[in-house]
Amino acid sequence: MRIVIDMQGLQASNSKRGIGRYILNFVKSFVQQNKDNNIILLCNGMLQESVGAIKDEFFEHVDDISFRVWYSTPGVSYINIENKSKIEIAERIRENYISRLEPDLVILTSLFEGLVDDAVTSINTYEKPVKTAVILYDLIPLIHENIYLENPVVKDWYLKKIVNLKRADFVLSISQSSGKEAVDYLHFDANKVFNISTAASSFFEKHVYSEGDINDWKIKFNITRKYILYTGGIDFRKNIERLIEAYALLSFVQRKDYQLAIVCSITEQDLTRLKKLCKKVGLNHDEVIFTGYISEEDLLIFYNLCEFFVFPSWHEGFGLPILEAMQCGKAVIGGKYSSIPEVINNKQALFDPYDIADICSSMSNLINDNCFREELEKHSSKQCECFSWKQTANLAWAAINNNINSTKLNATAFVESNRTLKKLAYFSPLPPMKSGIAHYSAELLRELTAFYHIDLITISGEEINDPFLHSVCGIQTIEWFKANAETYDRIVYHFGNSSFHWHMFELLRNYPGVVVLHDYFLSGIVAHMDLHLHHTINGWEKELFKSSGWPAVSMRYKSEDTADVIYKYPCNISVLQNSLGVITHSEYSRQLAIKEYGASSLPKWETIPLLRIPAKNFSKADSRKVLGLDSEALIVCSFGLMGPTKLNKELIQAWIDSPLSKDSKCCLVFAGEKPGDRYGTIIDKLINNCKCNIRVTGWLSNEEYSHWLSAADIGVQLRSNSRGESSAAVLDCMNYGLATIVNANGSMAELKRDCVEMLPDSFDNEELVQALSKLYTDPSYRSKISNSAFAELRKYYHPRVCAEKYVSAIEDFYRKPSPQPHHIIHAVTKLLGSNDNDCLSVCESIAKNFVPTPRKKKLFVDISELIQRDAKSGIQRVVREVISSLLTESPSDYNVELVYATNESEGFFNARKYGCKLLNIPANWAEDNPIDYYEGDVFLGLDLQPEIVKSQYKKLKEMQNGGVHISYVVYDLLPVNQPQHFFPGAKEAYNEWFSRITTFDSAICISNTVANELREWVAENEPDNLKHLSIDYFHLGANPAVKPSAHKNNDDLYNAISSLRNKNTFLVVSTIEPRKQHAEILKAFEQLWLDNLDVNLVFVGKEGWMVEGLVNKIKNHPQLNKLFFWFSGIDDNLLAEIYEMSSCLICASTGEGFGLPIIEAAQHNLPVIARDIPVFREVGGDAVYYFSGNSSQIAVAIKEWILLKENHKIPKIENLNWLTWSQSTKQLINAVLKNVQQLNGE
Incomplete structure (x- = not known):
């Protein structure tokens, strides 16, 4: 049972009163007493501040409930008489949203809301009735009207709520007295009023004070x-x-x-x-x-x-x-x-x-x-022991269980109750079009016309040559349909992957209906419309991105053969999303959709067998005579166009290896056309070489096709790489009573095992040989399969049976709330005035309430800093590498969406043009619009932009309240833990940033060390956030080491680098800033040089902050370009050269988030000396030599290291395990999604 609990009583003006306390305690206990029911807590998104508080209150119950947030236009308080039409709009939007949740029951925790705020309550005023229970606290204002309803506006508001209350199916009263008021004053049936009582918080108890x-x-x-x-x-x-x-x-x-x-x-x-x-x-x-x-x-x-x-x-x-x-x-x-x-x-x-x-x-x-x-x-x-919240919850459950009776309209009930036939618009190819769907529709319509008045909608100029259809159906053009669409009760579209269906895409978008999906893959026609018909501009790219994200669009531009893209990506998401329901002919198509989009995201879906008219009554003898076949022969037929996916070559080989090829009475016939390509040549060669009674008929007329079905004894229909279509040929074989061999590929795997001889999907030659031999040697077994197949087709595939299933499916789709917004848009349009802001607000709220179905969830990746400027910082390097990995290899259940925000505009925007730039593909299809987000999406704050978090905090909380999982990457806590190394105010700014991001769902740190530091910070500064915040970590990656190459442009620089090889060279790679301790390192080497130690020191990195004095010293150092070198702004190639020339890397920083130079050194097998701090221990493990202390200790450590090197005892850097950026990105995403799954109770 699905129960929706309207939580506005905890959001609106009554939330601070006893009603609010009652609702909170009641719902908590109600959820605790739940037994396997689906409970949805429904919040009003216009009362945004309370949504997060409610989620926090029910955080411990996340495994037992789900949250939904609906959105309305703001400014709908009843006290303002100018809001009348906006209130009706809001009520319609709310009821529409609830109806689409398809609840068995709605519990309205507080009906009398919305007088002075944006709460909206109504009961079954505009939509199809939904069973509703109302918690009734009292009717005091009604009973004492002269006291409480003196204000005419308040009176009007209250009495309207009373009218709504009377529409409730039953009442849950908080006392016997309030229940009696419902009976006495509203004339409720006493059997529909249930006293569930109340209780007080356990907080109130006896207590002793000092x-x-x-x-x-x-x-x-x-x-x-x-x-x-x-x-x-x-x-x-x-x-x-x-x-x-x-x-x-x-x-x-x-x-x-x-x-x-x-x-x-x-x-x-x-x-x-x-x-x-x-x-x-x-x-x-x-x-x-x-x-x-x-x-x-x-x-x-x-x-x-x-x-x-x-x-x-x-x-x-x-x-x-x-x-x-x-x-x-x-x-x-x-x-x-x-x-x-x-x-x-x-x-x-x-x-x-x-x-x-x-x-x-x-x-x-x-x-x-x-x-x-x-x-x-x-x-x-x-x-007081007579009252408890557990008892109240149990009384409520008892009342609910006594009042819920689910009913479902079946096809028979529909037929019997609809003496006046509904009018149906039918879109499909029709005869004489050369399409299997045209033939199918002509057969279906002969039965479907018994249930509907049907108009066939055709492209102007198209003819239909079927006399029956002319006699029984109306025939109208698309132009006529558009002008008269509202006159139709039902609309049905038959979609296939051919050019016969190009016009249906736009029609479906504007006039939603039931979709019969004959081919799961629609990529062929979508690409054809874009590339050849030019009916869409970049429509293929947009559809690829919409369904499969960046990898699909990238492949579209980078693949050598567009056929590979068409083959891989189905491009059906818009058709599925715009439908009122989907009919397919096999469960396999639905499984493909589940694999692509997820089970929970599918539209309403029904499977109806591919109908077959009972076979023509040809006698086997007559058919053989027509075809010139021996009446005593054993005829084995494989029907349909030949090709690699039909496994014709495999069948020929098995035939050659079977005893049938040795029997002159046995004949293998390919009843269809052979391709004129390389595959056809291979088939010819096999047949000519074996000389064992194999023939190919070529193209067949319908009558010839039927004669071959009648003449055959055994059918063989094999497939590979099914695209979701149903095999008509298999059903034709069964329809004519052939014992048919199939393999369990695609929809054929759903055939009953006693009706066919079923091979595994991936069978071997011997298995096919055995199947042929068994049917050849055992006529009784052949006959058994034949009889079962014949009976199966008559029972489940008969046109009348299938037509009745169509009626049941269509009516079920239309009876349920529409997944499309057209209905509610039409309803509220009449209520809107000329105020553009009101229109925009209503459109936005409707858009938020309608989740496209199906859809892949979005992984929003914030790059707000990188898209503005590439400062070449370490953090931005991480951002670039991670998004590069994500764009080429997205998580399986998510489409990656790069996003950004600014301080000037509210909300986040797509960064698709930047994504195209990163992938080096055309961007003419891409639009950077405001993002659409829905429950289940994930937002990853990858870039470091505290100011954006501050300016967009309200929007981020709104997204979180709407079901978006918000996660931020934390690179370090250095400005907080070591403020002396940063500009004044940095600590305060970071504390503020941490206070905000820890109110979200998770923080993913770049090391376990940082994760521990963040846990300590939260425990000390924002302990309440620990209740819901997950803190995890991942490790940064590195790309394979760049191989040094010859330099042609700067001989002096190259000579300087080459000279490093001549002696022990110690390398420091990092931006020059205080915590990196460049000054201490330089001071240590000055002491070493004084001690006549002949070693080089190399700094690689640009000038940072608060180091003006140090930089001036470096530039004027007497050993500069002798024993001391500083390379600033060099490319990766030169850096690789320096790594190769160096003897050891020094990491002396007093604090880091990770320590990426250690990984880069390991790539070049360069030993490392590092300060003994936790994060370097985490990254370097036993593969690094550690030191502690200031410049004098650094000098000692270098001397000791040189001695160890001479004795071959330095730690082995090659033992260090490190991640590629692809692996690092997967680790990051796994950490994020692990938390998502934990919050969802998965």
């Missing part, structure tokens, strides 16, 4: 003696005025010992009014305490320390404060009307709330009679 805490608390609230407690609001019905007057009637002695504490939020106006009342009835200023709004922690203390609790309300839906006080073990007294008696359940504790003296008497009894108070306290402790 004397010091009590004294501090009393000072805070001016509590000077014992006190009587009231909490619950200042509403008129709460009866606060009579409570104050009743308290004033207590004797002076009693009031001297007891204050009255009124604990609740209170406006200045009410506070002034009530203080005047206190003064009027003779009370001193310290006798009545007005606290105003307090925290739940303080309220718990008020409950626990009060002498007793009084609740003077004269009308409640339940009276939750009563139960909260009871759970704290307190005596409770209250009014005797509405729900209060059922909560208190003790007549002695009730008073008349309209009688001040009676209220006073009840309070006096508790003050004077300790035994009575203790008796009520015992009663409270027992009575």
Whole structure:
């Protein structure tokens, strides 16, 4: 059972009241008591801030529920009378969204919303009815209309909600009293009203406080003696005025010992009014305490320390404060009307709330009679056990299970109930077109016309030569159809992979209907429309990208033969997305779609067998006579055009190796045309060489084809590389009662095993030889298969049977909510005014609510910094390498979408033109539009752009609330952990960035070291984020080492590099910046040179920040270009040369995110000396020599390393394992998707 729970009660104005607390606790318990039902929590996307909070509340239940967010146009509060049409639009959008979820039940947690905010509630006003239950808290405004509905706008709003409430299928009341109100005032059937009661939070319980805490608390609230407690609001019905007057009637002695504490939020106006009342009835200023709004922690203390609790309300839906006080073990007294008696359940504790003296008497009894108070306290402790959220949830489940009866309309019911036939527009090739689909449609229509009035829609000028179709069906042109499309109840399109269907693509997009998909692959016609018919501009590229992403578009431009692209990518996604439902002739086609797009993403889908008209009643003898065949011969036939995928060559070889080839009475016939290409030549050669009774008929007329079917004894229909089509030839063989050999390829694998002789998909020669031999030697077995096949065709493939299945499928597709937005667009268009902003807002909200089906999920990769500028930094190098890997090898279930944002515009945009540039392919098809995102997509913040995260944070949270998994790559925490090495303000900026990105779903660090540092940072700075944040890591990669090549342009530079080979050369590769410790390294080598150690020092890297003094020293160093070299801005080729010439790499940085130079050194088998810090240990392991300390320790380490080298004892850098960028990217994506799967409970 699928249950949708509308959560707007936790989002709108009631969310901060008792209703909000009720909904939160009820839904949590309801979910906990769920047994194998599909529960969807539905949130209003226009109340965006609360969506994330609700997700956080239910984070621990993610395995039991799913979230959906629907979007409406903003500004729909009822209090503004100008919003009337926008409210209706929003209600239509919401109901449409809910209907497309196809729930068995909707639970509306709070119907009376939307007066002053953008909440939207209605019940079955515009869409097909959906069974709905409403939680009813009370009908107080209706019952006391003169008090609560004086404002005409408020009254109109409330009464409209009452009308909607009456449409509910049943009511879940929070008390017996509120349920009785539904029966008495709304005339609900008492059998449709269920009291599910309520409960209080377990937070409210008996608690012991220290004397010091009590004294501090009393000072805070001016509590000077014992006190009587009231909490619950200042509403008129709460009866606060009579409570104050009743308290004033207590004797002076009693009031001297007891204050009255009124604990609740209170406006200045009410506070002034009530203080005047206190003064009027003779009370001193310290006798009545007005606290105003307090925290739940303080309220718990008020409950626990009060002498007793009084609740003077004269009308409640339940009276939750009563139960909260009871759970704290307190005596409770209250009014005797509405729900209060059922909560208190003790007549002695009730008073008349309209009688001040009676209220006073009840309070006096508790003050004077300790035994009575203790008796009520015992009663409270027992009575509160009668209420629990588990019980409330179980009562709700019981009510639901008693009221859900699923019904489904079958084909017979449709036929019997529709005496007036519906009008159907039928798009298909038709005779005399030379298309198998044309012949199929002509046969189907002979039966389908019994169920519909059918118009055949044709291209102007096309003729139909079938007399039956002319007599029974209407024939209209496409132009006529477009002008009269609204007159049709149903539309059906037959799609195949040929030029007969080119006109249907645009028609389907504008006039959605049921699609009969005869060929799963539509790539041939899509490419043909673009390249030859020129009906689309770059339509093929766009369709390739839409369905299969960057690898498909890249292959389209880089493949030597476009046929390879057509063969690999089906290009059917637009047809599937624009359909109301899909009919195929085999389950295999659906499995292909599942493999391509995922099972959960498929449109509505039905499989209907490929119909076959019962075979013509030719006698075998007559057919053989017509064909000139021996009446005693054993005829084995393979039908259809010959080709490599039909495995004709394999059949010939098996025939040669079988005993049939030795029997002159046996004949193998290929009943079809042989290709005039190389394959045809091979076939000719095989046949001519074997001389064993094999013949090829060539092209056959329909009558000749039927005669061969009638004349044959055995059929052989083999296939490879099925494209999702169904084999008509196999069914024809079965239709004529042939014992047929097939292999389990594509749709043929679905044939029943007793109706054919089934080989494995990939069979060997011996298996085919045995199958032929078995049917040759065992006539009874042949006859058994023949009879089973014949019966199967009559039972399941008969045109009438198939036509009835068509009716069931079509009506089921149309009965269910449309997956296309045309219906809702048509409905709201009439309500829109001339305001362009309103129109745009409505269009945007509708677009967000309609998820294209099917679709591959998107992996959005943010490159906001790289697309603006390529600073050649280490981080941007990582970004370039990762996206290069992703564009050529996308994750199997996702299409990669490069995106960027700016600080000036809201939201993210596609970066497709940049992707084309990176792949070096044409970009004329690419458009950089705002992104469309849907639940299940993934956003990866790959680029480092804290300012973009700041400016787009609201949009990112909106995406996250909408079901997009947000993950950010963290390169390091250096500005936070080592702020002295960065510009002022860097630490604060990074802290701010971390505070934001850790509110998302996951952070993927470039090393385990950084991951540990981030966990520590979050635990210290944003501990609440640890609840939902996953922190993982991956390692960076490196491309295979560049081979040095000869230099022609700069002899001086090349000579300088070549000279490095002459002595021990120590290399430092990194941007020159403080933490890299270039100054300490240089200082160490200055000491080594003073010690007459003949070694070179080489810096490779550009000038960074905060190193002006050091750079000036380098440029003027006396050893520069002698023993000390600095190469800035060199290319990868020169860097490779330097690696080859060097003896050792030095990594002296005090902090890194990873340590990529270590990997690059390993590629060149260059030993490494590195500072002993965790990240270098993680990357280098035992393959690196480590040191600690400053310049003097660096100098010592170099001397020791040289000694170890001379003794062949330095760590072996060749033992270091490293990743390629392709492997690194896969590791990154696996880390991201692992978290996605964990959050989804997979």
